[in-house]
Amino acid sequence: MVAWITSLLPAVVGGVLVWAGAFKLAGRRAAAVARRGALPGLVGKDRAVPVYRAVGGVELAVGALLLLPPVAAADAVASTVLCVGFLGFLGYSRAVAPESSCGCLSDKHTPVRWRSFARAAVLAVASGLALLGTAHWVDAVASRPAAAVAVLLGAALVVVALSEDLDGYWLMPLRRLRVRLRHPLGRTAAAGFDVPVASSVQQLLRSPAYLAAGGWVRSDLLDTWDEGEWRILNYAARYGERQATAVFAVPRTRYEPAEVRGALVDEADRSVLWQHAQEPVPA
Amino acid sequence: MNGSPLDRRRFLNTAVLGTATAVVGATALGSVAPEAAFAANRPDGVGGGDLSAPDPNFAEGRITGITGSMLMVAGSDRTLHRIRLTAATSVWKLRPTTLDQAKVGDGLYARGVRMGDGTLAADAVWLNIVNLVVHISSIGRDVIHFDHHGDRVVGHVIAGTTAAVYNDTPAVNDLSLLKVGGHAQVIGAWRPDTNEVDIATVYAAA
Amino acid sequence: MAPSEIDAPTYTETTWFCCGTAWGPCGGTGRGACGTCNSGSLQCAWPNTSDNCFAITRPDRCGDTAIRRTCGHTFYITSRCNSNRVTVRIADCGPQTDLWCGERTCCSNGLCATNRLMDLTPAAFSRIGSLSAGKLPVRVSSEGF
16 A cells, blocks of 8 residues: 555655746746846856756656656655755755745746745655656556545645645635635724824825825824814924924815915914915804 | 913913914024024034034933933933933833833933033933834733744733824724734833733734 | 936836845845845845846836846935935845736826835835835935936
8 A cells, every 4th residue: 555655655755847848948037037036156157047947857857757757766755855955955944045036947036935944844755755656657546446535636636735835826815815804904994984093194285285295294193183174293393493283184075186285483472474275164 | 481280280271272373483593494593402413513423412322310390311322311301301112101211221212402501401301212123923911922033022002002003004903903914013011020021003905 | 328318317216125134024025136234224125136126026027127236236326206215225136016017106396206126125115205105205316316
């Protein structure tokens, strides 16, 4: 039984190596991926792309040897050495350029995390165990088709689960479905029609009043309160040599930057130094 | 200034919403157009100087001590800053607040005017403010998990404060349009020595 | 390319970023692509400082031909919504322009900016706006204000 299962392993490891090799050799953005990872630091900027492609060639060759007959112990040994080498490169990558992408199987930016290590370790162990296999994987499938499909599917699922590159195909859709079903942030939508202060500030920054007075403003928002249909926003300001306060009135429940009012006041002597709109608010 | 806070509010409301009876204008004070004021009060950063050297009118680092209205800050370049706050200094810590919310260990940016005694008279202080471009990994109840350049950052939704801006439309409280797998820009307040932030504003495509 | 095209000002959105051995989630960023970046200096990031940089930021995907400008180049930045301005030098590669294609911000005076071609250090951004604002529309010029 163990020998039968281990006979199937070259199909899994070979499949992954062929995929990885094909991407490195023929992927549209493979060159860009090679330049962005930890490889340039290891082999030099000019050699990164050729080395990356060469690794792809080796992967493709070893993968093909594993997939094609006959069964040879040397194939499994080569694959094990390759996977252990990858573990080493992942460790180097994590240490030297932790936010860089592995570039192992695709051009998706996937920093080296525990899943990358786990996948390489699983492939290394699978390669080692493949040495125990006696039959070619095609023969193993033919001898027990249903069981073989189950084993291969299970192994593929493990590889997919450990491949962050592939999260967009299954994990993200699952999470989106969960959000659609559970509405975890639904409370924020039901919070009423209160306009956040951030919206009033946005309106202010786009208003003619701020355009006129912005050069005097020195601080970020000092304080704010609501006054009927207006939201009052205060900033510290400097008017010539005088310390002043820039006070703006922003329509609270409407988005009308042109209606924003502004004034510059000296709170010490209660004088109004400048006003943007002279018309009083209707009673 | 004398008077209660309510009195102050009434004065400011009248100044901005009412008709001013006496506006002291430019003729009395000379040219105080914003451009002139800007140039006069902010001599640095415009036209020359060593731009690679730290801006003397700016400070960044972590708060190591608070004495009255003075903050002691250790910069990431090992410079020690003394930052003086006044009633005219804005303090941001997730939202506009006051100096009493500052804690030792908070990260800080401050802009102001460097005084002759070496202190920085601050116009604005931002505590623990971060601006992160992230991908949204997953969304939970009142929490959003972000991927920031390969690192996990946990974003906390704070009722009454956290707002979302979708496609540059006015900010709203409704965060339910955020998409798992999408990218976003997050302005928030870092929780010191953790990988967690309280979200002030999140910019995303709807 | 005619000199006026090379030096024509660009209207774009700017955000801010931290660099250097900074606190918080910026702690691991290092000194930027130019090796000189500091949050406390008047510096910026530009999406076309080198071929490698361009390959990451891809401003062409947004229809922008951000001209090649290398480390140390000086830009003159003016806010489109008020009169504030700042002089900065390139110290890093960024922002991730192709994530935000089509994003547009306008001021009340009808002046707008599209796409993100500029990223400023906190010291530089706080000279033209509040850090809590997150992003601002600006005019970027290599010739002066």
